Amino acid sequence: MIFSTLIEAIAQILHMILNLYMWVIIIAALISWVRPDPYNPIVQILSRLTEPLYYQLRRKIPTVFSGIDLAPLIVIIALQFLDLFLVKLLFGLARSL
Numbered sequence: 629m630i631f632s633t634l635i636e637a638i639a640q641i642l643h644m645i646l647n648l649y650m651w652v653i654i655i656a657a658l659i660s661w662v663r664p665d666p667y668n669p670i671v672q673i674l675s676r677l678t679e680p681l682y683y684q685l686r687r688k689i690p691t692v693f694s695g696i697d698l699a700p701l702i703v704i705i706a707l708q709f710l711d712l713f714l715v716k717l718l719f720g721l722a723r724s725l
Contacts, residue, residue, distance in 0.1 A: 632725040639718035646711045650704055652677050657700040678703075 656674040664671040682699040685691060691699040 632722040635718050635722035635725070639715045639722065642718070643711060643715045646707050646715075649677075650707045653700050653703055653707075 652674065656678045659671060659674060666672070666675075678700070681703055682691075685699050685702060689702075691697055691702060
């Protein structure tokens with residue numbers, strides 16, 4: 629009983645973190661369309677939160693097609709997959725205990 633509740637709590641927190649990071653990526657992508665001031669603290673925070681993941685992704689596969697960088701879209705799809713797979717897996721595990 630306690631163990632299943634703990635797993636459900638972990639699944640819920642993981643779901644919130646993945647959704648929060650997805651929104652950070654969406655906001656950073658939208659801001660990048662308007663040529664933001666690179667010295668703005670919000671722009672710097674968004675860049676620090678997203679660029680390391682984009683860098684890792686760009687090293688593995690090309691993400692720029694016809695001048696459009698699809699790295700944010702690829703990361704959002706991967707985050708949605710993780711959310712659907714891991715969170716549902718944890719909830720299923722908690723219910724089976």
